[in-house]
Amino acid sequence: MLWRGRRQSDNIEDERSDSGGGLGGGLGGSPGQFRIPIGGRAGGGSSIILVILVVLAGWYFGFDPSQILGDGSGGLVPGGGGQITDNSGAQDSTGAPASDEMKQFVATVLAETEDTWTGIFKANGLTYEDPKLVLFSGQIRSACGFASSAAGPFYCPGDHKVYLDMTFFQQLDQQFGASGEFARAYVIAHEVGHHVQNLTGIMQKFNQMRQSMGEAEANQMSVRVELQADCFAGVWAHYTAQKGILEQGDMESALNAAKQIGDDTLQKKMQGYVVPESFNHGTSAQRQTWLARGYKSGKLSDCDTFNNPV
Numbered sequence: 001m002l003w004r005g006r007r008q009s010d011n012i013e014d015e016r017s018d019s020g021g022g023l024g025g026g027l028g029g030s031p032g033q034f035r036i037p038i039g040g041r042a043g044g045g046s047s048i049i050l051v052i053l054v055v056l057a058g059w060y061f062g063f064d065p066s067q068i069l070g071d072g073s074g075g076l077v078p079g080g081g082g083q084i085t086d087n088s089g090a091q092d093s094t095g096a097p098a099s100d101e102m103k104q105f106v107a108t109v110l111a112e113t114e115d116t117w118t119g120i121f122k123a124n125g126l127t128y129e130d131p132k133l134v135l136f137s138g139q140i141r142s143a144c145g146f147a148s149s150a151a152g153p154f155y156c157p158g159d160h161k162v163y164l165d166m167t168f169f170q171q172l173d174q175q176f177g178a179s180g181e182f183a184r185a186y187v188i189a190h191e192v193g194h195h196v197q198n199l200t201g202i203m204q205k206f207n208q209m210r211q212s213m214g215e216a217e218a219n220q221m222s223v224r225v226e227l228q229a230d231c232f233a234g235v236w237a238h239y240t241a242q243k244g245i246l247e248q249g250d251m252e253s254a255l256n257a258a259k260q261i262g263d264d265t266l267q268k269k270m271q272g273y274v275v276p277e278s279f280n281h282g283t284s285a286q287r288q289t290w291l292a293r294g295y296k297s298g299k300l301s302d303c304d305t306f307n308n309p310v
């Protein structure tokens with residue numbers, strides 16, 4: 001992608017140096033918030049207790065941690081398997097100059113999504129509101145609760161922010177076999193796709209419907225939400241291609257990323273077998289299909305994953 005020299009978004013919130021600072025400080029920071037007493041660094045056992053406490057705190061304060069739209073493979077914290085990465089106090093490697101170029105890339109892709117979606121909304125008589133993109137390292141508090149970078153990038157409908165630990169890009173490359181700049185752009189565009197769903201009310205409807213659903217049914221609905229975000233990422237790529245800034249192989253690398261992070265491919269890789277009832281993002285084939293579909297036409301009407309077979 002020919003991104004250098006193009007506009008960079010102002011909507012980046014760089015919390016990389018703050019977010020590694022630990023759960024205790026974050027939770028205790030705001031008056032009226034639930035304070036978790038932590039003596040020193042959390043070890044293995046206390047991490048589990050911490051996860052339970054955080055989940056309880058989430059319920060207590062009326063936000064639902066499960067409403068985060070997480071897009072990694074590691075599940076979510078809280079509630080997602082106890083993966084708290086205990087790097088409290090560590091100012092880790094992501095603040096190095098090498099990541100500044102990556103930050104510029106992220107800011108440029110975000111700006112491109114702002115321009116594209118502003119135009120699409122305008123054409124439909126609507127006003128697009130830019131999301132913020134929070135860069136963090138290790139763990140972060142959002143309006144949706146705490147998340148660890150192990151959970152992957154996510155969008156929180158409650159605060160209209162995309163959360164990204166850029167080390168996910170390395171994971172994408174090295175662990176998932178999805179390399180290339182445009183694979184990364186696709187990840188950002190997918191999260192922005194969730195923001196579009198939030199602005200258009202699709203997400204609220206989904207969350208309402210989910211309340212009366214069993215787990216299997218909710219997973220199926222989640223797949224439709226995720227595939228639509230993929231399709232919206234494709235719509236964005238369509239307009240980006242029209243600007244003449246896509247390079248040979250860009251779309252292929254995004255499609256490969258969609259394949260590598262499909263539920264079936266991920267489960268095969270991580271546990272050796274698949275459990276289709278647990279799929280909540282879509283199979284590799286589905287993700288590629290919907291990304292390609294949005295890319296081909298650039299039309300939102302081609303992204304109706306709710307009234308079409310997926």
Ligand SMILES: [Zn+2]
Pocket residue numbers: 069070071190191194226229
């Ligand atoms: Zn998603």
